[in-house]
Amino acid sequence: MATQNDDVIGVAVVGIGRIGKVHCCNLLRLPRVNLLYIIDADRKAAEDFVQQFNLTATALHIDEIEQAYGDESLQAVIVCCPTNMHEAHVKNALQRGKAVMCEKPLSFSLNAIMDCYQMAEKNGKPLFCAFNRRFDPQTSAIRSRIPDAVGKLKVVKTISRDHPRNSIEYLRISGGIILDSCIHDVDMLLWMSRQIPKTIYAIGHAHFEDIRGIGDVDQVFVTMKFPDGAMGHIDLCREAVFGHDQRLEVFGSKGMLVGQNVRPQSYEISDGTGQSLPPIHDSCMTRYNDSYLQEMIHFISVVRGEATLSVTGRDTMVTTLCCHATNESLSTGLPVDVLDFVKKKFPELAYLLNGQNGSC
The missing domain is CATH 3.40.50.720 (NAD(P)-binding Rossmann-like Domain)
Structure with missing residues (x-):
């Protein structure tokens, strides 16, 4: 001991x-x-x-x-x-x-x-x-600049394409693309907008036969509409052959903030064939290495009593509820009213969405 x-x-x-x-x-x-x-x-x-x-x-x-x-x-x-x-x-x-x-x-x-x-x-x-992306330096910097650089929020978009593709053994026990992968992007849209969506609509397709065989999809589009009229969009894919593709766009009345792919090496080549850049990160482990460190620093600070949790139980529950609503839309092919869905499927949790004026 x-x-x-x-x-x-x-x-x-x-x-x-x-x-x-x-x-x-x-x-x-x-x-x-x-x-x-x-x-x-x-x-x-x-x-x-x-x-x-x-x-x-x-x-x-x-x-x-x-x-x-x-x-x-x-x-x-x-x-x-x-x-x-x-x-x-x-x-x-x-x-x-x-x-x-x-x-x-x-x-x-x-x-x-x-x-x-x-x-x-x-x-x-x-x-x-x-939810490690909240601790990514680029992502957190974008959120902090929304009020002064973006103004009234109109659109939040994420692009998330994985590399390399996970094995079918992992995907079989992952809980499906929405709860396993899209949950990060759902959390990003809620966190950036500071709202809970009113409506969610999702469509998807399985391009890989083995993924289709386990009843899942590997390409998803998710659209959200928030109470103040802002819109959210997620473009999610299980595989991009060129690397771990992670981009973010926040657009509003004053302007736009864009988070491009982060590269391990930052330089540009110009020669007789044109211009080129080094490859993007080849996995989430390297792309989000800084955020994994920052979230660990935060957790240890909380354990020491030096900070309070920045991801609350309500944050986790609301994001997960929205993922279940996304799965409902994906399976039915219809838009889902989030509050009505929660009242019907999880009535004991509806209080998490009620009386909050759409805020998250």
């Missing part, structure tokens, strides 16, 4: 896949943070990571997780396992009195997500759902 030190935050990471490795590396960069445990269903993967970086952290199999929870110096848990395991690990950590950061979505079930936040409140511990 590690020695208790109130000035050091002890952390465990559950799941050492792609995002788990990113979070571990970022934790190692932070002062007064001690990565105590790396826990995975594949213990060898956890051990290999510990050895690769010559860490003092203890590698555990998921069945040995109680060993970590018995350590009084463990204060926070980062949940990075597959989505279908999120709820169980979030609740287990909260019950053991740990602060929790979890990748989106917390669960496929809205009631389960609400249960998680209620448990966090009951136990007096923060629960942080990691």
Whole structure:
């Protein structure tokens, strides 16, 4: 058992896949943070990571997780396992009195997500759902400039095209393109507009036969209309062969803010054949590396009591409700009135949308 030190935050990471490795590396960069445990269903993967970086952290199999929870110096848990395991690990950590950061979505079930936040409140511990794009320097700078540079908001657009395409094994357990991927863009539209949409309309198509075979699509258009007349649009695709395509446009009465693709190297080539630029980032891990670090800094600050959660339980619930409304439109081919949909499908959660004047 590690020695208790109130000035050091002890952390465990559950799941050492792609995002788990990113979070571990970022934790190692932070002062007064001690990565105590790396826990995975594949213990060898956890051990290999510990050895690769010559860490003092203890590698555990998921069945040995109680060993970590018995350590009084463990204060926070980062949940990075597959989505279908999120709820169980979030609740287990909260019950053991740990602060929790979890990748989106917390669960496929809205009631389960609400249960998680209620448990966090009951136990007096923060629960942080990691909508990492909010912490991207370019994205947050654009949002801060909307009032003076854009004026009255008219349009918010996102383009999100993944690279490389996820394996069919992952997509089969991902919860579908809307809850797995589009949820980031839905959150962006709500966050940028500072409103909850009145209407959502979605259409999609499966260009890949294996994705069609699991009842999902790989290309989606989502259109939203907000209470003040502003419009939102999402262009989402599971694969772009040229890299991880991430763009943002905010247009209004005064002007427009545009977030272009960020490139690992910033230079331009001009020669006899014309002009060219270096490739864009080849994955979300490199494109959003800064935002993953910033969201971790934020979470640790919250655990220390130096900040309050910038992504609230209501934020998470409303974004997820809008994703379910998007799925409803995608399956029916019809526009969905968000408030009517929630009153019909999730009446116990309608209060999240009522009495808020469309604000989010």
